[in-house]
Amino acid sequence: MNNAQASSISSTIHEFKLPDLGEGMHEAEIVEWLIRPGDMLKQDQTMVKVETDKAIVEIPSPVAGRVSEIRVPNGQVAKVGDVLITFETPAPANTTIPASAESNGAAATTPSSVSGEPAEQQTPASRQRVLAAPAVRKLAFELGIDLAQVPASAPNGRITIADVRSFAENSSTASAHPASSAPPAEPQPAQPAQPFAQKESPPAAVEERRPLSGLRKRIAEHMEHAWRTIPHASAFDEVDGGGLKALRQSLAPAAEKRGVRLTYLPLLIKLLIPVLKEFPIFNASFDEERREIIYKRAYHIGIATASPEGLLVPVMRNADRLTLLEIAGTLEHLVEGARARTLALPELSGSTFTLNNVGSFGGSSGTPIINSPEAAILAVGKLQDKAMVQDGAVVVRPVMPLTLSFDHRLIDGALAGAFLSRFKELVENPLQLMLDMA
Amino acid sequence: MVVGDVTTAVDVLVLGAGPGGYVAAIRAAQLGHRVTLVDQGPAGGTCLLRGCIPLKALLSSSERYAQVRSEDLASMGIHAETISLDWPSMQAWKQGIVDRLAEGVRRLLSGNHIDYVQGTGWFINSREVRVEGEYGSHRFKFEHCILAVGADAAAIAGCSFDGKQILTPEQALAMPELPASLSIFGDDYIALELATLFARLGVKIKLYSPGEQLLANVDAGALRLVQAGLRKLGAQVTTRATIDAINDRPVVISQGVSPHTGGLHLDAAGIETTANGGISVNSMQQSNVPSVYAVGDCTGARALAAIAIKQGKVAAEVLSGQRVQFAPLVTPLVVHTTPELASAGSSAGEATQAGYTIVTGRFPLAANGRALTLGTDNGAAFVVANADDGTLLGVTLVGPRAGDLIGQGALAIEMGATLTDLTEILYAHPGLSEAIEESAENALGRAIHVLSIS
Numbered sequence: 001m002n003n004a005q006a007s008s009i010s011s012t013i014h015e016f017k018l019p020d021l022g023e024g025m026h027e028a029e030i031v032e033w034l035i036r037p038g039d040m041l042k043q044d045q046t047m048v049k050v051e052t053d054k055a056i057v058e059i060p061s062p063v064a065g066r067v068s069e070i071r072v073p074n075g076q077v078a079k080v081g082d083v084l085i086t087f088e089t090p091a092p093a094n095t096t097i098p099a100s101a102e103s104n105g106a107a108a109t110t111p112s113s114v115s116g117e118p119a120e121q122q123t124p125a126s127r128q129r130v131l132a133a134p135a136v137r138k139l140a141f142e143l144g145i146d147l148a149q150v151p152a153s154a155p156n157g158r159i160t161i162a163d164v165r166s167f168a169e170n171s172s173t174a175s176a177h178p179a180s181s182a183p184p185a186e187p188q189p190a191q192p193a194q195p196f197a198q199k200e201s202p203p204a205a206v207e208e209r210r211p212l213s214g215l216r217k218r219i220a221e222h223m224e225h226a227w228r229t230i231p232h233a234s235a236f237d238e239v240d241g242g243g244l245k246a247l248r249q250s251l252a253p254a255a256e257k258r259g260v261r262l263t264y265l266p267l268l269i270k271l272l273i274p275v276l277k278e279f280p281i282f283n284a285s286f287d288e289e290r291r292e293i294i295y296k297r298a299y300h301i302g303i304a305t306a307s308p309e310g311l312l313v314p315v316m317r318n319a320d321r322l323t324l325l326e327i328a329g330t331l332e333h334l335v336e337g338a339r340a341r342t343l344a345l346p347e348l349s350g351s352t353f354t355l356n357n358v359g360s361f362g363g364s365s366g367t368p369i370i371n372s373p374e375a376a377i378l379a380v381g382k383l384q385d386k387a388m389v390q391d392g393a394v395v396v397r398p399v400m401p402l403t404l405s406f407d408h409r410l411i412d413g414a415l416a417g418a419f420l421s422r423f424k425e426l427v428e429n430p431l432q433l434m435l436d437m438a
Numbered sequence: 439m440v441v442g443d444v445t446t447a448v449d450v451l452v453l454g455a456g457p458g459g460y461v462a463a464i465r466a467a468q469l470g471h472r473v474t475l476v477d478q479g480p481a482g483g484t485c486l487l488r489g490c491i492p493l494k495a496l497l498s499s500s501e502r503y504a505q506v507r508s509e510d511l512a513s514m515g516i517h518a519e520t521i522s523l524d525w526p527s528m529q530a531w532k533q534g535i536v537d538r539l540a541e542g543v544r545r546l547l548s549g550n551h552i553d554y555v556q557g558t559g560w561f562i563n564s565r566e567v568r569v570e571g572e573y574g575s576h577r578f579k580f581e582h583c584i585l586a587v588g589a590d591a592a593a594i595a596g597c598s599f600d601g602k603q604i605l606t607p608e609q610a611l612a613m614p615e616l617p618a619s620l621s622i623f624g625d626d627y628i629a630l631e632l633a634t635l636f637a638r639l640g641v642k643i644k645l646y647s648p649g650e651q652l653l654a655n656v657d658a659g660a661l662r663l664v665q666a667g668l669r670k671l672g673a674q675v676t677t678r679a680t681i682d683a684i685n686d687r688p689v690v691i692s693q694g695v696s697p698h699t700g701g702l703h704l705d706a707a708g709i710e711t712t713a714n715g716g717i718s719v720n721s722m723q724q725s726n727v728p729s730v731y732a733v734g735d736c737t738g739a740r741a742l743a744a745i746a747i748k749q750g751k752v753a754a755e756v757l758s759g760q761r762v763q764f765a766p767l768v769t770p771l772v773v774h775t776t777p778e779l780a781s782a783g784s785s786a787g788e789a790t791q792a793g794y795t796i797v798t799g800r801f802p803l804a805a806n807g808r809a810l811t812l813g814t815d816n817g818a819a820f821v822v823a824n825a826d827d828g829t830l831l832g833v834t835l836v837g838p839r840a841g842d843l844i845g846q847g848a849l850a851i852e853m854g855a856t857l858t859d860l861t862e863i864l865y866a867h868p869g870l871s872e873a874i875e876e877s878a879e880n881a882l883g884r885a886i887h888v889l890s891i892s
Contacts, residue, residue, distance in 0.1 A: 129829070131854035138762065
């Protein structure tokens with residue numbers, strides 16, 4: 001008698017959890033699963049797109065195996081540490097994959113920068129062990145929690161039992177389900193006969209509710225915070241754009257030959273930099289907690305851009321070190337990337353000053369909200385011909401409105417006015433830049 | 439089909455009654471299971487019956503003998519006239535300890551209502567094991583199976599153990615007569631302990647270490663003290679030795695162990711093994727076959743009873759539905775030489791290679807009052823800590839009772855203690871533990887009983 005050998009070698013289930021993708025994110029929305037249950041995946045094969053604060057991140061598969069179950073479907077929000085998907089693999093292995101260890105290196109767009117600073121490289125040398133007593137480690141394993149994900153309440157970073165339990169509770173809070181919108185009411189059939197009889201119909205839906213999600217939610221939170229904490233004041237001015245127009249016209253063909261479309265915005269950025277250098281408070285931010293002004297020595301210009309889902313502010317890093325051509329080229333890349341939602345997180349954060357081209361939207365000018373935690377924001381309106389008075393006569397001039405919103409805790413009206421004047425001076429006489437060209 | 443072949447359904451079947459097996463059996467019984475424990479011989483395994491316990495017993499008795507013979511006693515005013523050694527009696531004493539511990543294990547097993555079956559088991563398929571013993575043959579259909587069948591001394595090419603000229607460590611411990619001289623080939627704690635034990639008893643010892651050092655991954659400073667101790671006992675030490683160059687007989691070969699899995703018919707159950715024949719398991723001691731677990735030496739893990747014991751508990755808890763794993767940060771290692779050596783965590787070299795920026799501290803036992811009252815000044819305490827935050831990465835102790843003191847170091851590292859934690863608490867004075875504290879203070883630049891050059 002020969003019992004059949006044990007049928008197939010049994011498999012182990014791996015759980016994959018949403019990793020921390022950096023920038024202090026706590027959750028992400030599942031945009032699109034690229035695979036289905038039953039699919040065989042190769043290791044590192046892109047399996048899902050998730051949306052964090054601003055960027056869409058692709059996450060690769062941590063193992064080679066068969067997709068067993070997708071736990072968080074498209075459109076739902078998962079918290080860091082939630083199990084997203086389970087796999088079956090043939091070989092015995094640890095039953096959970098520490099998400100941070102596997103995914104940090106492999107995530108397609110892992111953010112590595114902090115605002116203003118060059119990316120701090122985690123060299124293989126600086127390994128930090130998670131400090132947790134044996135009983136804490138035991139509990140974490142029991143609850144299926146990766147200790148590297150648990151924030152420590154103690155200042156020295158030691159994780160306690162309480163930390164693990166509270167992390168477990170927060171992770172298991174059900175993710176928000178979008179409220180279903182009220183179904184449109186169906187009109188009852190009209191009563192027959194009397195034309196004046198009241199139609200008996202339930203009240204039609206007067207309103208529809210939709211929760212804030214994704215980018216809109218982030219924008220709302222950001223704007224709320226900026227408006228609540230920063231006392232906004234705005235200074236207005238108008239700039240004669242004649243010199244700017246002429247300069248653009250003369251440079252555009254040469255730029256075109258070098259494959260770059262030269263619009264007004266690159267020129268404005270170039271003209272903005274010296275003004276920021278002359279007025280450092282405008283390139284600063286306010287540390288609310290420590291009540292300190294942080295003067296930034298780098299110049300990362302945020303460019304407010306409309307994307308299909310909402311306002312994004314891609315960042316042109318070290319704009320002061322770029323040539324006009326490079327600014328124009330980078331700008332094209334940033335704007336296109338914002339629209340297509342292909343920018344990485346470092347390209348969407350860390351700005352020191354923001355420029356908002358409201359003129360391109362329609363309408364001629366606007367009052368912008370400061371991109372917290374910056375000190376000010378400059379909105380440039382549409383460049384259009386207007387009737388102006390010059391030497392007592394009415395002339396037609398191309399005019400561009402400027403609106404400078406500033407943090408009145410740090411900047412007074414007089415300084416704002418001076419900033420605008422200096423900027424205006426440069427925009428109206430852009431060739432002045434040559435005086436300081438190295 | 440064998441006449442009279444009966445299949446018995448069992449809940450938990452444990453193969454092997456060494457520290458891994460009997461502990462797993464008892465834990466499973468504590469958790470409410472009916473357990474059947476199978477072993478070729480009496481309970482105790484290599485550790486209790488042939489290995490750890492016999493070795494440590496002989497180390498103790500040989501240490502007493504050596505102390506009594508040394509000049510130190512005379513300087514204390516103690517004069518012993520005729521000291522003689524009766525090896526067979528010493529062996530009998532050793533056996534007495536072994537028997538007493540084995541009896542203790544038997545009582546624990548019966549007190550936990552564990553069925554003990556004497557015999558050898560192997561797999562018929564992934565759910566059944568056949569056991570054959572003197573009484574006959576039996577088939578067990580198990581709900582859960584824990585393999586704790588241990589390992590044997592690894593042979594090396596060209597040398598087969600004959601128990602007389604070429605010996606395994608176990609065979610060396612069971613020698614009926616003390617040889618005049620003995621060669622030992624190995625670079626693990628067993629080789630050093632055998633060298634120490636026999637040298638104390640007056641055997642001419644030649645220790646051949648295949649490696650660069652007597653022990654791998656131990657602080658060089660600590661090793662120097664151990665090596666000096668061996669030389670003081672009259673042992674001749676050679677490093678970078680090869681077995682072919684050794685012609686002296688008898689020779690003991692200590693080159694690790696190989697898992698004793700050959701007779702289990704693992705393929706009949708579809709159980710996967712690693713390259714050296716150890717049963718492949720995850721951190722929850724699960725093999726690739728559901729409900730089959732493996733613990734201890736037979737998995738190819740480091741051959742230490744402490745590991746087998748803990749893994750046995752893990753396996754029993756996992757099969758009972760608990761979510762636990764074997765994942766210690768630190769494995770304490772002890773070598774019973776003179777001076778004794780014990781370590782927990784990383785040596786300075788290992789920590790640096792792992793990428794840490796380290797700070798180290800050292801404290802010589804010559805400055806420790808308790809050590810001196812114990813009649814020894816040979817030894818030191820070493821600490822290695824993370825320079826960034828002071829967390830302890832490793833502790834090495836050389837000196838009396840190092841093996842019993844290292845638990846403090848192991849606990850400190852597991853708890854994530856810093857140098858400051860170590861130096862904040864009180865230590866009994868005079869005490870050997872103070873050496874740990876002062877090595878930590880030395881790392882912080884302020885040990886009291888050592889002058890620093892500033």
